[in-house]
Each structure stands twice: as structure tokens, then as C-alpha cells.
Amino acid sequence: xxxxEEDPQALSIQEGENATMNCSYKTSINNLQWxxxxxxxxxxxxxxxxxxxxxxxSGRLRVTLDTSKKSSxxxxxxxxxxxxxxxxxxxxxxxxxxxxxxxxxVIP
Amino acid sequence: xxxxSQSPSNKxxxxxxxxxxxxxxxxxxxxxYWYRQSLGQGLEFLIYFQGNSAPDKSGLPSDRFSAERxxxxxxxxxxxxxxxxxxAVYLCASSLTGSEVxxxxxxxxxxxxxx
Numbered sequence: 549x550x551x552x553e554e555d556p557q558a559l560s561i562q563e564g565e566n567a568t569m570n571c572s573y574k575t576s577i578n579n580l581q582w583x584x585x586x587x588x589x590x591x592x593x594x595x596x597x598x599x600x601x602x603x604x605x606s607g608r609l610r611v612t613l614d615t616s617k618k619s620s621x622x623x624x625x626x627x628x629x630x631x632x633x634x635x636x637x638x639x640x641x642x643x644x645x646x647x648x649x650x651x652x653x654v655i656p
Numbered sequence: 657x658x659x660x661s662q663s664p665s666n667k668x669x670x671x672x673x674x675x676x677x678x679x680x681x682x683x684x685x686x687x688x689y690w691y692r693q694s695l696g697q698g699l700e701f702l703i704y705f706q707g708n709s710a711p712d713k714s715g716l717p718s719d720r721f722s723a724e725r726x727x728x729x730x731x732x733x734x735x736x737x738x739x740x741x742x743x744a745v746y747l748c749a750s751s752l753t754g755s756e757v758x759x760x761x762x763x764x765x766x767x768x769x770x771x
Contacts, residue, residue: 581759590660590747590762591699598757636698643712644689644749644760648698 553647554637560653567624569650571637572617578640580613582622585634585649594635595622629656658682662748662763669738669770677733677766681750688731689760690723691747699747705731738770 555570571580579598583591597604597613597620604611610623624631634649661680669675681688690702701715705725716722720738725731735742745767749760 579757583760588764590749590764591760592762593759596757596759638760643701643704645701646691646699 554635554650556650557648558651558653560655561627563627563629563654563656565627567627567631567652567654569622569635569652571620571622571647573620573637573639573645573647574618575639577615580611580620581638581640581644582609582611582620583636583638583646585636587633591636591646624652627652627654629654660748660750660761660763662746662766664766665764666767667769669768671740671770672737674734674736675738675768677735677746677748677768679731679733679748679750679763681729681731681748682761683729685750685752685761686728687751687753687758688725689749689751690731690733691749692717693745693747693765695744702733702746735768738768740770743768743770 553572561567577599579596581596582594584594585591595606595609595611597611608625613620632654634651636646636649638644638646663678686707688705691699693699703723704712720736723733745765747762747765749762751758751760
């Protein structure tokens with residue numbers, strides 16, 4: 549079954565702006581991960597946040613997790629054209645379940 | 657190579673034929689997953705192998721789908737009597753331990769088209 553639901557489905561921004569994507573999930577989790585997928589390629593792991601953490605940073609990425617609301621957000625700061633891709637959240641409750649993804653377009 | 661390798665990268669087959677998709681995980685990775693991704697959609701879990709344990713086949717959509725993993729390494733996903741709705745990208749991923757802190761490493765997928 550599919551756990552995560554990303555929002556929005558599609559996002560288009562200008563280079564240099566920040567991009568925020570949200571993910572909601574259904575059940576208890578051990579951790580939540582974000583992945584990126586370029587067109588025609590497999591997914592690449594970006595960042596993992598454990599269920600006992602509320603926020604994590606990695607470079608231009610910032611992830612927040614609210615387990616009470618069963619939601620997470622991914623913020624990409626100072627976006628670049630190369631950030632254009634689809635972004636998926638994945639929850640781990642013993643299995644990895646992926647959401648439907650947010651398609652991000654960064655316009656140069 | 658250092659990454660997950662899948663073959664073929666593209667497969668076109670006629671409805672009713674059988675197909676085999678291959679996945680070579682990263683050496684030493686004990687966990688292996690198969691997912692299916694339809695055009696513009698998310699990933700649908702198919703099957704999960706962890707070490708020598710019995711695989712979790714709960715995501716296989718029908719008995720036409722089967723998978724095996726020989727010697728704890730290479731995996732083959734077989735689709736029998738293919739249907740047009742089987743057309744999708746089939747993604748394989750492996751992880752070091754299958755534990756909660758081991759991220760998935762994906763191959764580039766096999767794009768299956770059933771005509």
C-alpha cells in the first residue's frame with residue numbers, strides 16, 4: 549500500500565527561490581526519507597530524519613517532521629535549475645513505502 | 657560498477673509473452689526491493705528480499721508475477737503472460753542491511769512496454 553502523499557503534485561519556481569514540498573503519511577514510522585528522481589533515472593537518497601527528531605539540515609536541504617500530524621516537509625533553499633526533478637518521501641515501518649511525488653521545475 | 661545495475665534498460669514485448677528483468681545489487685547489500693512505477697506515478701512496492709529470509713511478496717499484483725534472488729545477490733523478476741497494464745518502469749533497489757537507517761540505492765530501471 550502507498551503510505552506517503554506529497555503536496556503539491558507540481559511546483560514551478562524561479563532559480564534562486566526556495567521550494568517547499570510536503571508529505572503526509574498514515575501510520576507510525578521509524579524514520580522518513582526523501583528521495584529525488586531525475587527524468588528516466590532511478591531514485592537517489594537525499595536525507596533521512598528519524599522519528600524522534602523534528603528538524604534536520606543538509607546543505608541547502610531542510611527537513612521537518614511532525615509525527616503528531618504525520619507530516620514532513622522538504623525545503624530546498626536558493627534553488628538551481630539542476631534541482632529540477634521529482635521528489636518523493638518514503639516512510640519506513642519495516643517496509644519502504646513511497647508517495648506519489650512532487651514534480652519540481654526550476655526556471656533559469 | 658559501484659551502483660545497482662538493471663537489465664535490460666528497455667524491453668518491448670507482445671501481449672501474452674513472458675519477460676525476465678534482472679537486477680544486480682551493490683555487492684554486500686543484503687536487502688533487495690522491486691518497485692513498479694507507472695508513467696507520472698509514485699512507486700508501487702512489489703517484493704522485498706532480506707538475506708536468507710523468506711521474501712515479502714505482499715506487493716505482487718497477481719500470480720503472473722514472481723521473483724527470485726539467487727545466492728543472495730542477483731535477482732530476477734519474471735512476468736508471465738504479459739498484459740498491457742504491465743507496461744511501466746520496474747525499479748530495483750538494494751540496501752546494506754534493510755535496517756531503518758540504511759537508505760535505498762536504486763538502479764535506473766527497466767522500461768517495459770507491452771504491445
